[in-house]
Amino acid sequence: MASLTMIPTWSSFTSRNSRERMTSGNCHKRNCHKRFQGITAMRIEKPLEELYNVQVERNISKERVAELGVSRWSVWKTGKCKLPWDWHVDQLVYIEEGEVRVVPEGSQRYMQFVAGDLVRYPKWFEADLWFNGFYRERYSFRAYGE
Numbered sequence: 001m002a003s004l005t006m007i008p009t010w011s012s013f014t015s016r017n018s019r020e021r022m023t024s025g026n027c028h029k030r031n032c033h034k035r036f037q038g039i040t041a042m043r044i045e046k047p048l049e050e051l052y053n054v055q056v057e058r059n060i061s062k063e064r065v066a067e068l069g070v071s072r073w074s075v076w077k078t079g080k081c082k083l084p085w086d087w088h089v090d091q092l093v094y095i096e097e098g099e100v101r102v103v104p105e106g107s108q109r110y111m112q113f114v115a116g117d118l119v120r121y122p123k124w125f126e127a128d129l130w131f132n133g134f135y136r137e138r139y140s141f142r143a144y145g146e
Helices: 016-023 031-037 062-068
Strands: 055-057 073-078 081-086 090-097 099-104 110-113 119-123 127-133 134-141
Touching: 062 119, 090 110
Parallel strands: none
Antiparallel strands: 055 119, 073 134, 081 127, 090 119, 090 134, 099 110, 099 127
């Protein structure tokens, strides 16, 4: 003998008032939002690296460092400070020690790079650099497309 099973649906749990609002065509008017109170909008933001064309390789290998000839690059170091900076050419940076927070001009968000990261900043990029302590990098200026 076959049996019949009833499975409750979403509409089984709605109140009479919400059903009336849905069927009356007045959903665009006041109080319609109440039936969606459990749903929140999600804003998807692109990573800043993608927005500003900043390329990063995290924790690169010693082989990659040797391949790039990083030991022949210029050295720059600083202590705890904040610096406004703008790049007039592409710059490739290998962070040897410390960390930096890069806040692009006009942004409230930041990118964070740490020792072992290889970062390429694009020409005409402007940002504030925040250093929490001692920081040392090796850098090389690059021609476009290099």
